[in-house]
Amino acid sequence: MDENIRVFGETLGRRALAKDWAGVRAMLAPWMQRSLSVEEVRCFFENEYRSLLEESGVKGMHYPEYPDPEVGGNTYMNASRLREPIEFQNKKIRPVAPEVTDENMRFWMKLQLQCSDQQMARFGFDYFCEVWMAVVETPAGLGVGYWSQGAY
DSSP states (O other), rough: HHHHHHHHHHHHHHHHHHOOOOHHHHOOOOHHHHHHHHHHHHHHHHHHHHHHHTTOOOSSOOOOOOSSEEEEESSSOHHHHTTBBBBGGGTOOOOOOOTTTTTTTTEEEEEEEEHHHHHHHHHHHEEEEEEEEEEEETTTTEEEEEESOOOE
């Protein structure tokens, strides 16, 4: 992963950990910014946290406490592949915006927001969310052109 892409992912992750939802939204590509409000960005993360907490039998809202996001991913995935039906997911099609192209997509990034050691021991899971995103080049620089909770 190129250094600028790693820094981009870590910055986005740190903004989410700080609950800087406007800051996260500012890192989205223009078409995503037009379609998502700050409140919808907050819900994108918090609904995933809430779902995992409920599935684990944890009462109340909690946020990831580990201070650093984990980033990974690959350059194998491109926009064309993102649009292909996912065979093992009942041929699910990801709703990738037409603005995401093979030419502007730079990386298929995995961002995990993780539990602290204390949270892992108390909750029984190790991360709150795993966001996969198409990092694209825009006239303003890198941005998130598509994202989902989980790779599929």
